[in-house]
Amino acid sequence: MQETSSLPTGTDEIDLKVLVLALWRQRFVIVAIAVVVTILAVLFAFVSKPIYEAKVSIIPPTQNDIANYNYGRTVENELTPYTVKEVYSVFTRNLTAESLKHEFFNSYYLPSLTESERSGSQDKLYAEFSKLLMVSLVSKESSDRYMVAVQDESAEKGVELVNKYIERASELAKKEIKNDIRSEAQVLARNIHQQIASLRDVGLKDREDSIIKLREALMVAEAIGLERPPIISGSSTVEVAGNLDGQLIYMRGTKALKAEIENLESRSSDDPFIKKLRTLQTRYDFYNSLESSILDVKVYRTDGVVELPDSPIKPLKSLYVLIGLMVGLIFGVLVALIKNHLSSDGIRLFGRGTGAKSV
Structure with missing residues (x-):
């Protein structure tokens, strides 16, 4: 067995x-x-060249910072006051806009490159630029706090670019709000100007009508030979002489009627005799000067200043x-194991099991 x-x-x-x-x-x-x-x-x-990062936090302006935007903006003037949120939203929209990044890319980044570096793909260069200049929310909890950061080999240049980028966004925001104010004021000014023109037309027609009435009264007065208004005791002069709306205008007499007709015909302007005209002119001038009254406005604040980085991040x-x-x-x-395996007197790392037979 x-x-x-x-x-x-x-x-x-x-x-x-x-x-x-x-x-x-x-x-x-x-x-x-x-x-x-x-x-x-x-x-x-x-x-490797050191890379520095300059950054700063952006926060909303105060009510006092935007006070001049609300100059004259009252219900009486048909203008709604600006809020801090509205002004800051215009700024942040410009701050995060791709148009501003492209403007900065063409104005600052490309000129800083050498001729050979600029000869590459523009899309690739812009992608590299986008990594160097970053605008982002600090956190979801702080939805109104933004961070602007620039990475550059020069710490001074990084600080300069951060300041210029934020300032340019501020300029664009101010320009946008100013244009809105100008457009709004121009519409209201045109409405007022139309009212003024209408009142002047009415005043001119009233003067022409008055001259016609006075000429007819003059014909009556000359027909009856009335040179001066009669003096009748016991009656009001107004009742006897009448007015332009009455039927007794001729009672003023030919002298008075001729003088009044001559005065009306030589009148250079009806403005002093038009009711509410001066009020409308004042409002018209206000709307026209509204844009120029906007001074010393801030659309953002920085949480601190852009400090010069003293140590590189890369x-x-x-x-x-x-x-x-x-x-x-x-x-x-790895080299040691390979060398050991190839050497003739190397130590065997693997041991093989062998089968044994017994009878």
């Missing part, structure tokens, strides 16, 4: 002790490679050294 017992065959297992021994034999190789890679990482960290030298050390060790271990 023959019995066969077998151990697992065809299995390769790494002996940890053997692995450590193999690595120990190649320790100088591992250390040498780790040192070289770390030195290269250090050199790269020190050779490259992080300590991180580069750590990564270089880790990569060097890993690469050194």
Whole structure:
């Protein structure tokens, strides 16, 4: 009778002790490679140009900052006052607009590049610029607080670009609001001007009508030979002489009627005799001068000032050294294992199980 017992065959297992021994034999190789890679990482960290970041937080203006926008904006003047939220929303819309970024890209970024750098793809250059200039909300909880940051090799230039970018957004916001105020005031001024023109037309027609009435009264007075108004005791002069709406105008007499007709015909303007005209002219002048009365307005505030950064954000030298050390060790271990495997007297890391037969 023959019995066969077998151990697992065809299995390769790494002996940890053997692995450590193999690595120990190649320790100088591992250390040498780790040192070289770390030195290269250090050199790269020190050779790389430092990148500085200038940034500042933007917050809404105060009611006092926008006070001049609300000059004369009352219900009586048919103008609704501006709120801080409305003014700040115009500013933030311009601050985050792609049009402003493109303007800054063409005005500041492209001129700072060399001729060879500008010859590349404009889309690629703009994508790089967008990474350097960032406008974002500080947090979802603070929906009215924005952060403007610029990364540049020059700390001074970064601060300058941040200030210029914010100021340009402010200029565009002020211009937009000023245009809105001008348009609104022009519409109201045109309405007032039309009312003034209508009143003047009515005043001219009234004067022409008065002259016609007075001429007819003069004909009556001349027909009856009435040169001066009669004096009748016990009666009011107004009742006897009458007025332009009455029937006794001729009772004023020819002298008075001729003088009044001559005065009306030589009158250069009817403005002093038109009711409410001066009030409308005052309102018209107010609307026309409304735009020029807007002075010293702020559409935003900065939470602090744009400080000159004293340390770069890139490259992080300590991180580069750590990564270089880790990569060097890993690469050194791989080289050591390969070298051990290829060497004729290398330590075998794998042991193969063999089958045994017994009778």
